[in-house]
Amino acid sequence: MDKQGIKRRGRQQVEDVTGNGRPADLGVLQALVTEMLLALGEKPGRNGLLKTPERVAKALTFMTQGYHRDIDHLLNGALFPIEYDEMVIVKDIDFFSMCEHHLLPFYGKVHVGYLPNKKVVGLSKIPRIVDTFARRLQVQERLTVQIAETLKSKLNAHGVGVVVEARHLCMMMRGVEKQNTIAVSSSMLGAFRSQPQTRLEFLKLIRQGSVGDSD
Numbered sequence: 777m778d779k780q781g782i783k784r785r786g787r788q789q790v791e792d793v794t795g796n797g798r799p800a801d802l803g804v805l806q807a808l809v810t811e812m813l814l815a816l817g818e819k820p821g822r823n824g825l826l827k828t829p830e831r832v833a834k835a836l837t838f839m840t841q842g843y844h845r846d847i848d849h850l851l852n853g854a855l856f857p858i859e860y861d862e863m864v865i866v867k868d869i870d871f872f873s874m875c876e877h878h879l880l881p882f883y884g885k886v887h888v889g890y891l892p893n894k895k896v897v898g899l900s901k902i903p904r905i906v907d908t909f910a911r912r913l914q915v916q917e918r919l920t921v922q923i924a925e926t927l928k929s930k931l932n933a934h935g936v937g938v939v940v941e942a943r944h945l946c947m948m949m950r951g952v953e954k955q956n957t958i959a960v961s962s963s964m965l966g967a968f969r970s971q972p973q974t975r976l977e978f979l980k981l982i983r984q985g986s987v988g989d990s991d
C-alpha cells in the first residue's frame with residue numbers, strides 16, 4: 777500500500793465552509809441532474825433514469841447535511857468537568873466525504889487524540905464532530921484542521937492531534953495507477969505540536985492494533 781503524506785505550506789488560513797445558510801433545494805437539484813444527464817448524452821426519460829434526479833438530489837443533500845449542523849448544539853450537555861489529564865484517543869473513526877474539486881467521494885479513517893484541560897467530551901460526540909465536517913464539500917487538509925481546531929477550542933484542551941487517512945475516488949477512478957494510494961494528513965495543536973514526546977505517544981497509540989484484532 778502506497779501512503780502519501782499531504783504537505784502543508786505553513787499554517788494556512790482555513791477557508792470558511794459553513795455554507796450559505798440556506799437549506800438544500802431539492803427541486804433545483806433535480807432539474808440540474810436532469811440537465812446533467814442530457815449534457816452527458818443520456819436520455820433522462822428512459823426507464824432506468826426516471827427516478828435518478830430525485831435520488832441524486834436526496835443523496836447529495838444527505839451527504840452535505842453537515843452545513844446545517846451546529847457544533848455547539850451537538851456538544852450541548854456533553855462536556856464534563858474532570859481531573860483526568862492523560863491523553864484521550866478515539867481512533868479508526870470511519871468517515872465519508874466529498875471532494876470539492878470533483879464532487880466525488882473520499883473516505884477513510886480519522887484518529888483523534890487530545891490532552892484534557894479539566895474538561896472531557898462524551899466519546900460518542902467525537903465521531904459526530906467528524907461527521908459534521910465530513911458531510912460537506914471538502915478537501916482532506918481542511919477537514920483535518922477543522923476537526924482539530926474545533927476540539928481544541930471547544931474543550932480548551934492542552935493539545936489535540938488529528939490524523940486522517942483517506943482514499944479519493946477522484947484519484948482512484950481517473951488517475952493512472954493510483955488505485956492504492958492513501959493520502960495521510962495531520963494537524964497537531966498545542967502540546968501535540970510543541971512536545972515531540974506527546975506527538976510520538978499519540979502516533980504510536982494510533983498505530984497499535986485495535987482491541988480484538990487478531991494481528
Ligand SMILES: [Zn+2]
Nearest residue numbers: 875877878946
Ligand atoms: Zn478530487
